[in-house]
Amino acid sequence: MTAPLVAVRDLTVDFAGGAQASRAVDGVSLDIAPGEALGIVGESGSGKSVTWLAALGLLPTKARVTGSVRIEGKELVGAARRDLEQVRGKRIAMIFQDPSSCLNPVHRIGRQLVEALGLHRGLTGRAAEAETLRLLDQVGIADARRRLMDYPHLLSGGLNQRVMIAMALAGEPDLLVADEPTTALDATIQAQILALLGSIRRDTGMALILISHDLGVVAENVDRVAVMYAGRLVEEAPGADLFGAARHPYTQGLLAALPTLTGPRRRLAAIPGTVPEPGRVPVGCRFAPRCPVAETKCATVPPPSRLVGFRHAAACHRRLEPGASAWNQPQAAE
Template sequence: MDKLVEIRGLTVDFAQGGRSIRALHGIDLDVGAGEAVGLVGESGSGKSVTWLAALGLLPGTASIRGSVMLDGRQMVGAPRSMLETLRGRRVAMIFQDPSSSLNPVLRIGRQIGEALGLHRGLKGAAAEAEAKRLLDRVGIANGARRLRDYPHELSGGMNQRVMIAMALAGEPDLLIADEPTTALDATVQAQILRLLQDIRRDSGMAMVLISHDLGVVAENVDRVCVMYAGRLVEEAASDTLFDRPRHPYTRGLLAALPALDGPRTRLVSIPGSVPEPWNLPKGCAFAPRCGEADETCHGSAPPLVPVNETERVLCFRTRYFPAAPVRQPEPATTMPQGASREAVL
């Protein structure tokens, strides 16, 4: 598979109170053309920061180092004019909360029209016709009328569809979907995920799905990357990772999933919480929460090493604790309305 994006040694430091706080610790990650990659982990793991850094969308207080290559073009440190030709046109991003991402005082048609004008040079009647086509493509009925609506006149699910339409306006090669189903009920969530699957099938677009919901990730990606405390701790094909996870953190996430059938059992949660970036423990960042840690884990940080051709794990104990079977997460599309499958993180 041809590589569309290659991230190597990506680090991010934020200036805070006269000191530098490291949020990302050397991320290495590839996305192939047409591939769907899932990025999972607790809040504060660095999932969104990774792609905001890659696209040059972090504030000026951030110092970004490393390499992000898009079809051989370096994005880290690139001039703003170059990044503006790539963002939206080659790589588009759907942000977490559509209600805060859409401008509340501009009509939907104008906001989609701005994206069409910027990335494809469409204006006037041509832009309006294309905006209507995009709304139809994302499943919004009466597109011509909805173009005149403001965001507050639409439901959360419809606003999310508008965000997807805006992301598709530039016909990107890669779509970054950052928690695209947050705050949506189960029925709308399934519709949005089916929509993204249909778009990928029709266009051949690659996708990075950032989510806390392991069920959503299991059903919609080819490969999964697990992040913790600013590091990539495990990477494997989707089926492999959910069938036989290797890293203790990944096992903990899967063990915390509630079952929708069978006898009621107490959920197994991971003790503690993700450490703050300015207060990381010595050694492995997960060691204070890991039941398998020993003196080596507390003394030095493990490297991310390949287990085989398709798997990488950041753990000293992997050689002693081979992959173990864990119960699969429930499929996203079969969940009863109103229930919640989100992992207890």
């Protein structure tokens, strides 16, 4: 087995709020191999983004982060700011779903890219300008030299997202964390951005973490999938195994809510209720109040994560067989 590029162990994030802290991430453990593409899915409030903001030390001071995040053995949790600055952008880069909020509106695109190259690779002058043009060309921006003089508000959402990807690539990172990178884009531009990320991965050998609500996007663009719910990792498996034989009732519920492209029209199954707030999670299995097959002990005993197949782990008390579903099949629509 290849040694992991990034190893996350028992990562926990608490936010102080009045007399009681709220736990947003609870004991998450993950490995990311060099060059691997990992998808992280789950409803809003599941802790997907907070996990990686915590790993990079980007949370506010009211957040208390414990556990371990190591990149090739180097600990990031509790590391000094100077050490983290050597990792952010250079070893691990992150792009967000709203590029307009991440780009500085009062500086031209070229200046922001040159600044990133200077910080991460020490490039200045003509060398920095030449590399900036190369990066813009790599991410598919036409007439790159003219675009260097544009401000972010002069570019479309798709072009701004390409600029953000170019800035992330400026440090030649080993891992790119893409947090809902296509949510605000139309379907055509979304497909282009995802194809671009896949092409860059193949060309550079960079690892990718794709955080998304869209299971279809994840299915087509990653090697392995991790499912989070209410701050915990509930299922993890290679993509084909997870989409073909999900074992956790929550994952099965997410898949049951997807429309099919073939066969008769059917009513989609919906998971009742909502994700619990961080300060009001159930004592046992956090999905138990919404689970159609919950047992008595689910309300009081947290289920341990256990192997249910090759590299396939699920945190559930029940032993669902491959292909079985906790959700009733929806009836055909008339």
